[in-house]
Amino acid sequence: MYDLFIAPLAETYFQKALIGGSIVAVVAGVVGCLVVLKRMAFLGDALSHAMIAGVAGGYLVMKLLFGAEAHAPGMLLGSLIAAIATVALISFVSRISRVKEDTAIGIMYTGIFALGVVAVSIFRHYIHIDLMHFIMGDVLGVADSDLWVSAFVAAFVLTLLILFFRHFQLATFDPVMAASIGLPVLLIDYVLTTCVSLVVVSAVSMVGVILVVGLLITPAATAYLLSDRLDRMMWLAALFGVTSVVGGLYLCVWLDSAGGGAIMLFCTLQFLVVLAVAPKYGLLARWRRMRNLVPQQVIEDILTTILRHGKTTPMAVIRQYVESGGKGIKKALLRMIQDGLITSSAGGYDLTADGEKEANKVLRAHRLWEAYLDTIGTPEEQLHPTAHHLEHISDTNTVDYLDEKLGHLDHDPHGQPIP
Amino acid sequence: MTTNRSTVIEVEHLTVSYQAKPALLDVSVKIESDQLIGVIGPNGAGKSTFIKAVLGFVKPDLGTVLINGKSAQKAKGEVAYVPQRGAVDWDFPITVKEVALMGRYQKIPWYTSPKAADYEAAFNALEMVRMQDFAERQIGELSGGQQQRVFMARALAQGSDILLLDEPFAGVDAATERAILDVLERAKNSGKTLVVVHHDLSTAAEYFDKLILIKQRMYAYGTPSVVLNEDLLSKVYEGRLRIFSDIIKKGEA
Numbered sequence: 188m189y190d191l192f193i194a195p196l197a198e199t200y201f202q203k204a205l206i207g208g209s210i211v212a213v214v215a216g217v218v219g220c221l222v223v224l225k226r227m228a229f230l231g232d233a234l235s236h237a238m239i240a241g242v243a244g245g246y247l248v249m250k251l252l253f254g255a256e257a258h259a260p261g262m263l264l265g266s267l268i269a270a271i272a273t274v275a276l277i278s279f280v281s282r283i284s285r286v287k288e289d290t291a292i293g294i295m296y297t298g299i300f301a302l303g304v305v306a307v308s309i310f311r312h313y314i315h316i317d318l319m320h321f322i323m324g325d326v327l328g329v330a331d332s333d334l335w336v337s338a339f340v341a342a343f344v345l346t347l348l349i350l351f352f353r354h355f356q357l358a359t360f361d362p363v364m365a366a367s368i369g370l371p372v373l374l375i376d377y378v379l380t381t382c383v384s385l386v387v388v389s390a391v392s393m394v395g396v397i398l399v400v401g402l403l404i405t406p407a408a409t410a411y412l413l414s415d416r417l418d419r420m421m422w423l424a425a426l427f428g429v430t431s432v433v434g435g436l437y438l439c440v441w442l443d444s445a446g447g448g449a450i451m452l453f454c455t456l457q458f459l460v461v462l463a464v465a466p467k468y469g470l471l472a473r474w475r476r477m478r479n480l481v482p483q484q485v486i487e488d489i490l491t492t493i494l495r496h497g498k499t500t501p502m503a504v505i506r507q508y509v510e511s512g513g514k515g516i517k518k519a520l521l522r523m524i525q526d527g528l529i530t531s532s533a534g535g536y537d538l539t540a541d542g543e544k545e546a547n548k549v550l551r552a553h554r555l556w557e558a559y560l561d562t563i564g565t566p567e568e569q570l571h572p573t574a575h576h577l578e579h580i581s582d583t584n585t586v587d588y589l590d591e592k593l594g595h596l597d598h599d600p601h602g603q604p605i606p
Numbered sequence: 607m608t609t610n611r612s613t614v615i616e617v618e619h620l621t622v623s624y625q626a627k628p629a630l631l632d633v634s635v636k637i638e639s640d641q642l643i644g645v646i647g648p649n650g651a652g653k654s655t656f657i658k659a660v661l662g663f664v665k666p667d668l669g670t671v672l673i674n675g676k677s678a679q680k681a682k683g684e685v686a687y688v689p690q691r692g693a694v695d696w697d698f699p700i701t702v703k704e705v706a707l708m709g710r711y712q713k714i715p716w717y718t719s720p721k722a723a724d725y726e727a728a729f730n731a732l733e734m735v736r737m738q739d740f741a742e743r744q745i746g747e748l749s750g751g752q753q754q755r756v757f758m759a760r761a762l763a764q765g766s767d768i769l770l771l772d773e774p775f776a777g778v779d780a781a782t783e784r785a786i787l788d789v790l791e792r793a794k795n796s797g798k799t800l801v802v803v804h805h806d807l808s809t810a811a812e813y814f815d816k817l818i819l820i821k822q823r824m825y826a827y828g829t830p831s832v833v834l835n836e837d838l839l840s841k842v843y844e845g846r847l848r849i850f851s852d853i854i855k856k857g858e859a
Contacts, residue, residue, distance in 0.1 A: 224698060353711050360698050361708070363689060367661045368712040368764075369682030411699065415744035420699045 195440045200327050207329040211390045212428030214341040217421045218386050219407030232400040233296035234270045234387045239303030241269025246314045259332045270384035324395030326446030333392050340389040344382045394447035401451045409458045412465040484579050485511045485519045490546035493538050501535035547606040553578035554599035555589040561600040611638035614799050619669035622655050629655040633824045642794050644804045644814035651821040653803050683712045686761035688771040696746040702756050703741040706732050709763030731763035735789050751782030771802045
C-alpha cells in the first residue's frame with residue numbers, strides 16, 4: 188500500500204506533475220464545458236496543432252533577435268499568435284469560400300502544423316525542440332517555469348469565467364437574446380477562443396499536442412452526463428479533470444508508461460464508466476427505462492381481446508391472442524390496472540368504462556382499416572393480419588379520414604359492426 | 607382603433623439589402639400598444655430581416671426603426687425576444703428557473719450575482735405562464751408547449767412592453783397552440799404589445815388583432831378582414847395557396 192500510493196508522493200517530479208497537471212486540468216475542464224456546448228471541440232484540436240508553428244517562430248525570433256535560448260515567454264506568445272491566426276484563417280476561409288467550417292478547420296490546422304514541423308526541421312541547428320516531446324508531452328518533466336505559466340493562465344481564465352459567467356452562459360445558450368439585450372456577443376466569442384488558446388498552450392507541455400483536446404473536452408463531456416446546470420457541470424468537469432490527472436499519474440508510475448497517455452486513458456475510462464452508470468443520461472438508466480416501457484401495441488391488443496371475449500377474460504385467453512412474452516403481458520396488465528383501464532378478479536380481467544372506450548376506439552380503427560384494405564383489393568386472407576398491424580395507427584385524424592373515404596360504413600367486410 | 611393607444615414601434619421607409627438584393631423595401635408601419643400583431647408572408651419574404659431590424663441587429667440602408675421613440679440600436683432590451691423552438695439547444699444544461707432568470711440579466715451588473723428580487727421576478731413570470739411547478743426541470747424534459755411558455759416567461763421577466771415571437775406555433779399540436787395563445791392573450795391584457803411571426807394563414811384571422819403582410823415590400827397592415835383579401839394574398843403568394851376562400855370567409859366572420 189505504502190509503496191503504491193505514498194512513495195510516489197515523496198518524489199519531486201511526481202509532486203510537480205500532480206500540481207501542474209491538476210491546475211491545467213481544472214481550467215481545461217471548466218473552459219471545456221463551453222467548448223462542448225458550443226460544439227467547437229475540433230477547434231481545440233486545431234489550436235493545439237497550430238501551436239508548433241508558433242513555438243518554432245517564437246523560439247527563432249527570440250534567439251535571432253535577442254540571443255535567448257528557448258525563451259519560454261517568447262514561445263508562449265508565439266503559440267498564442269499562431270493559435271489566433273489559425274482561428275482567423277479558419278473563419279476567413281469558411282466565410283469567403285464555399286468550403287464549410289469543418290473542412291476549413293482541417294485544412295488550416297494541418298497546414299500550420301506542417302509549417303511548424305518543416306520550420307523545426309530546417310532550423311534544427313538553431314532550434315532545439317524535441318518534436319516527440321511536443322507531440323506526446325512530458326508531464327513527468329514539468330519545469331518550474333511551466334508551473335508558473337499554467338498557474339497564471341488558470342488564474343486569469345478562471346477569473347474571467349467566474350466574473351462573466353452569466354455573459355458566457357447566455358451568449359452560448361441564446362446568442363440572439365444576448366445580442367438583443369446589448370451583450371457584445373462577438374467579443375465574448377473572441378474572449379472564449381483566446382481563453383481556449385491560452386489553456387491549450389499551457390497544457391501542451393504536459394500532455395502533448397494530440398492529447399490536449401481530450402483534456403479539454405472529455406472531463407466536460409463526463410460532467411455533461413451528470414448535470415442539468417452549467418455551474419454544476421463546470422464544478423464536476425474540474426473535479427473529473429483532477430481525478431484524471433491523479434489517476435493517470437499513478438497509472439503511469441505503476442505501469443511505467445508515458446504520462447500524457449496514462450492521464451488521457453484514465454480520463455476516457457472515467458468517461459465510459461459514467462456513460463454506463465449515470466443516473467439520468469447513462470446507458471444503464473436508458474436500458475432500464477426501455478425495459479419498463481410497456482408497448483402501446485400490447486395494451487391495445489389486450490383491450491380488444493377482452494372486448495371481443497365479451498365477459499371476464501382469464502389469463503389463458505389473453506395469452507392466446509396477444510403476441511408478447513409472458514412477462515410482457517403481466518407487466519402490461521399491471522400497468523393497465525394502475526391506469527384504470529381494467530380490473531382484475533378471481534376469474535380474470537374486465538374492462539372498466541374507460542377501458543371499454545379505448546378498446547372500442549381500437550376496434551373501430553381495426554374494422555375501418557379492414558374495410559379500407561378491402562376496397563383497395565387486399566386479398567381476404569390478408570385482411571385481418573394487415574389490419575391488426577395497422578390498427579395501432581389509430582389517431583383521430585387517420586380514423587376520420589378512413590371513415591370519410593369509405594362513406595361512413597356501418598359494417599366491415601366480415602359483416603361485423605363498426606363501433 | 608381607439609385613440610388612447612400610443613405608437614410603440616415605428617418603422618419608416620425601412621430598406622435592407624444583402625448584396626444588392628433587397629430583403630426589405632420601403633417598409634413603413636406604426637404599431638400601437640396593447641395589441642397582438644401577426645407578421646405574415648411567404649418564405650423568404652423578409653420576415654426574419656424584419657425581426658432583426660426591430661431588435662436592432664441590422665443596419666438599414668435607408669429608413670429608421672424607432673422603439674418607444676428611440677432608435678432600435680439604442681433601445682437594447684426594450685424588445686424581448688422569444689426564439690423559434692428549433693433554434694434552441696434543448697440539451698443545454700439549464701433549468702426552467704434559470705431560463706426565466708435570464709430575462710433579468712440585463713439589469714444585473716456584471717460584478718454582482720442575481721438578488722432575491724431577480725429570483726422573485728423570474729418566479730412571478732413563471733407563475734404567469736403556469737410553469738412554476740416545473741422550475742427545477744431541465745428544459746429538454748418539457749413538452750413543446752411548455753418549452754414555448756418558459757421562453758415567454760423569460761420575455762415577461764425582462765419587463766419589456768414589447769415582445770417579439772418567432773413562429774411560436776410551429777410544430778405544436780392544436781391543444782398546445784390554444785394554451786400558447788392563451789398566454790399571449792393574457793400578456794396582451796396586462797399591457798404588452800406582441801409581434802408574432804406566423805406562417806399559418808388559416809389561423810391568422812382568429813389569433814391576431816392586426817396583421818402585417820410583407821414580401822420585401824409591405825403589402826398591407828390592418829385588421830385581418832382587411833389584410834386577408836383574395837387579391838392581396840394571391841399577389842403575395844402568387845397563387846400558391848388554394849384555400850384563400852376559406853381563409854377570407856373566416857376573416858370576415
